[in-house]
Every structure is written in C-alpha cells, then in structure tokens.
Amino acid sequence: MTVRVRFAPSPTGYLHIGGARTAMYNQLFAKAMGGKYILRIEDTDTERSERKFETAQIEDLKWLGITHDEGPDVGGEYGPYRQSERLHIYKAWSDKLIEKKHAYPCFCTEAELTAKKEHAEKNNLPPVYDGTCRHITRADSAARIAKGEEAVIRFHVQNKSYDFQDGVRGHVTFPEGMVGDFVIMRANGIPVYNFAVVVDDSSMKITHVIRAEEHLNNTLRQLMLYEAFGEKIPEFSHVSLLIGEDRQKLSKRHGATSVRLYQEMNYLPTALLNYLCLLGWSHPNELDVFDPQTLGTLFNLNRFTKSSAIYDVNKLNFINGQHVRALPIESILIEAEKTIPVNHPFHKMDEGWKLRTITVFKEKMNFFQDLLGLVEILFTTNVSEDAEYKEAIGWETTPKIREYLRGEIEIALVNKKKFVTVEDYNIWSEHVKGELKIKGKPLFMGMRAVLTHQAHGSDLKFIIPLTPLEVLATRIKL
RNA sequence: GCACCCAUCGUCUAGCCCGGCCUAGGACACUGCCUUUUCACGGCGGCGACUGGGGUUCGAAUCCCCAUGGGUGUACCA
Numbered sequence: 001m002t003v004r005v006r007f008a009p010s011p012t013g014y015l016h017i018g019g020a021r022t023a024m025y026n027q028l029f030a031k032a033m034g035g036k037y038i039l040r041i042e043d044t045d046t047e048r049s050e051r052k053f054e055t056a057q058i059e060d061l062k063w064l065g066i067t068h069d070e071g072p073d074v075g076g077e078y079g080p081y082r083q084s085e086r087l088h089i090y091k092a093w094s095d096k097l098i099e100k101k102h103a104y105p106c107f108c109t110e111a112e113l114t115a116k117k118e119h120a121e122k123n124n125l126p127p128v129y130d131g132t133c134r135h136i137t138r139a140d141s142a143a144r145i146a147k148g149e150e151a152v153i154r155f156h157v158q159n160k161s162y163d164f165q166d167g168v169r170g171h172v173t174f175p176e177g178m179v180g181d182f183v184i185m186r187a188n189g190i191p192v193y194n195f196a197v198v199v200d201d202s203s204m205k206i207t208h209v210i211r212a213e214e215h216l217n218n219t220l221r222q223l224m225l226y227e228a229f230g231e232k233i234p235e236f237s238h239v240s241l242l243i244g245e246d247r248q249k250l251s252k253r254h255g256a257t258s259v260r261l262y263q264e265m266n267y268l269p270t271a272l273l274n275y276l277c278l279l280g281w282s283h284p285n286e287l288d289v290f291d292p293q294t295l296g297t298l299f300n301l302n303r304f305t306k307s308s309a310i311y312d313v314n315k316l317n318f319i320n321g322q323h324v325r326a327l328p329i330e331s332i333l334i335e336a337e338k339t340i341p342v343n344h345p346f347h348k349m350d351e352g353w354k355l356r357t358i359t360v361f362k363e364k365m366n367f368f369q370d371l372l373g374l375v376e377i378l379f380t381t382n383v384s385e386d387a388e389y390k391e392a393i394g395w396e397t398t399p400k401i402r403e404y405l406r407g408e409i410e411i412a413l414v415n416k417k418k419f420v421t422v423e424d425y426n427i428w429s430e431h432v433k434g435e436l437k438i439k440g441k442p443l444f445m446g447m448r449a450v451l452t453h454q455a456h457g458s459d460l461k462f463i464i465p466l467t468p469l470e471v472l473a474t475r476i477k478l
Numbered sequence: 479g480c481a482c483c484c485a486u487c488g489u490c491u492a493g494c495c496c497g498g499c500c501u502a503g504g505a506c507a508c509u510g511c512c513u514u515u516u517c518a519c520g521g522c523g524g525c526g527a528c529u530g531g532g533g534u535u536c537g538a539a540u541c542c543c544c545a546u547g548g549g550u551g552u553a554c555c556a
Contacts, residue, residue: 186554217551315506363519444515456517
C-alpha cells in the first residue's frame, strides 16, 4: 500500500506559516515513505473562499519548494481536487448515509436551535442537538421537501465512545454523548467540513492524516463517519499548535504570519522551512541548521513534540543568517544586489569588486538587504557622531596620520588610480608605525577615523581597497 | 460549563516509551574572555529548567494518581 497524504487549505487568505508547516510535514513524510503528497482545496465556505487566494497559496507553496504530486493545478487520478467541484460526490455519499439510516433531513429553524441551545446551557446540559427530526418518517420529510421546505442533513450519532491511536499523541479516547447529531450537508447542498473531509480522504485513498492539533476534536465526528461508511480509517497524527507569545493560537494580530510577508522581507525559503520544521519536531542528530528537503528517510513521525510551540522570530533570523552565509558568493550577490536602490553607486562597480565586497561583508549579513547598510562605509562622506570617534580625532597623533595619508592619496590621484591596493594600505600602516612612531590603538583607530570617519567597522585592510579613491580623497580633505 | 490535549532553561528542544550513564545535554537570546585596534564571524566559558503534592521503587525528569496551570474544541467556519 503506498502512502498517500494531503494538505488541505482553505482559500480564505494567503498561506499561513502554520499551514506551511503542516504542508511541509506532509510532503516530507510522503518523501520519506516513498508516497504521494496531495494538495486539496477546501473551499466549501463560499462566503470567504476566493480563487485568487487559491492561486496565491499555490504560489507560496511553490516559493517554499513544497511541491505536490496531485492537485487542482496539476491534476491526478483522484480529482477533482477542489471541494466545490465535488458537490455531486458529497450528495451521493450523503444519500448513501440516509439510505442506511445513518443520516436524516432536519427541518429545525435557526431560532428553534438557538432556543434549545440556550435552554441546555441554562440547565447545565451539553449544548448538543436533541434529535427532534430524527423521528420524522421518510414519507413525511419527502413531502415537506417537495413542498419546498428547507432542510439540512444531520448525521445520526450512535451512543457509544470512540478511540483511536494517534501518531504523535498515542491513545486518544472520546466518551459517549459529547456530540449531538451534527450537520453534514447544509440547506444549500454544500457539505460541512467534517463530512467533506471524510468523503475526500476516503475517496482519495489518503492513508495518513497529518494536521494541527486544533483538529483533534474533529476526529471524533470523522471517526463516526468512517464507521458509518464502513471505510478504512487513516492513521491520524495531530501535530502541536503554533502559538504566539500570549500562548494563544497564532493569528494575524501576532504580526507576520503569512508566508508571503516573509518572502517580501527577503527571508530564504529554506531558512523559513528549517525554522518551522524545528517547531515541534527535532532532528535525529540534534541538528539546528539544515535544509528540510534533504532530510529523506531521516524524517519520521516519532520525533514530534506534543506541546505547542511559541513562534519567535529570533531564532528564525539566526537560521536565515546561517543559510545566507552558506550560499555561494555569486548567489548572495544576485539576491543582495536586488535590494540596493537602482541609483546607488554600488551598481556602477565592476563584477570583481562586487564579489570581493560580498566576501568581506557576508559574515555580517543575516538578510540580503543588510548589504545596503554595510556597503555605506565604502561610499559615505558622512561623519560619525560617536563619542569614540570624536575622541580618536582629538588625539595629538591623529593629525599627523591625516597629513601623511593625504599626501599618499594625492599621489594616487595624480597617478589616475581608482582604488588603492592592500599593499598600499600595508605600506601606509607600516609607515605610520615605523616613521611616525604611532602604534596600537592610536594607529588603527586613528587611521580608521581619518579614512572612514567612523570609530568601528570591518577590517581596514579589506575595506580600504574597496573604497573608491575619490571617496577617500573627499574624506581626508576635511 | 463539558470534552479532549499538553506541562524540562526567557524561547525552541534532547532525555521520557525500555527508571540508575542526568550534579539534566544542545540551539537562540543575554553575557565574559580569546581571536595581536574596534565591530562581525568563529572558539572557549557564564547565566538559566525537570509546575506542585502524593505514591511505586534500593533508586524517578523518566512509571501511577491527584492538584494546579495552559491550550484546543464545543457552528448550516475550516
């Protein structure tokens, strides 16, 4: 039996990071087991579902590198993969249930229902449907429907307890009497979530259901449905929830929760996935930085944590930096260059200079856009306000350094040089040390203050050869 | 309210199933030192946790019970 798993988002917004995480777990599991990973669109909420969000979510998934074997965009032998296109299937399965007396039409109005619920709450009874319409005869209900009366289809719940073996939680039991006869088909003929899921998972031959813990309670209704249909129950695994700092389920008010936002902030998809993967799952070798897509058979269901995880961008940023630095410098250049404004002098420099610049600065980059700020030191003629800088400028040795370097830079200028070399820089510092007798802090800080107008920064011998000579000249003439 | 799930450093977690190797390991964050000026990277340290109470046992983070806390669900949303 080949493993078949699915990710089933609702197209009511952009892809959520929690959704991305479950999608990844499903895909990783399919990969590890040599199975298939299916994308199904659950658009039965006609009020909120929009086709543009479906497209957007598929794009987001693609950006992350989570590719599916079957789905609305790529097809497959178990389609259609959009619930809105499977209405006839739900109707047929619902009829089957009515036929077997596992379901029945219900004519209760919303007002009646709320009254019953309030009454139940007042008397401390479970707020479940009382089964009023259960006893309407087939002939009667057929007649009422023929007259045009609206009816939903309700599932006839058996009075018994249910239990199942959860892949991450172990043995889970539900006592009897907790749910009343629940709706499986709305009056408008559209199925309700729990019903559609079971019909789809059954007919799409899904073998393992990996989803978030918020669905744990839904499993009870789904178990009832499987039993009524006599269909094989898949193996359920309820993965821990992602929560915010307030320990509530992660939602929009917690900040950036959509994958698209992370794409816009220039996060690396592998880094996002790496971080998400670690929220509730641990690497067998206790690795923190890795590409989930290379996990292979290392990925398994045994290493999930049961408790929910607080989403905190701190470690994400660290992991992103690790992934950025692991990239070849050519790739970093391509991505980082996109984040620099078009009229920036960076773009006028040649390829070799750019590559050397990336090599120098990449250790300080957690994000591609960090380059812009880093590269400022090579072009700016602004003067630091830093107290340490002012102190360095005030030393009696510093004017001597400036006077000497001004001469050297003027010579270079006369020789039509565009840059000085590392050798030039080394000669300078040797001269200051040997001839001017300045060493230690006054030497390095002094040279830095004079040449960069800053008190801190990257190693001068790397930075100075990358700084255009004319910039150096402007600075030194001050 | 009721049901279900969960409980190790501030955060993510290892260990728990198969009790002793745990004076509880790693990572982020914070922090000290080193890396022959600084910053970053890196290296070496520091800070920092088994929710509480009972039990079982020679021995419990690990097994059992209770309490407490937190979360999720309780829709013609998914």
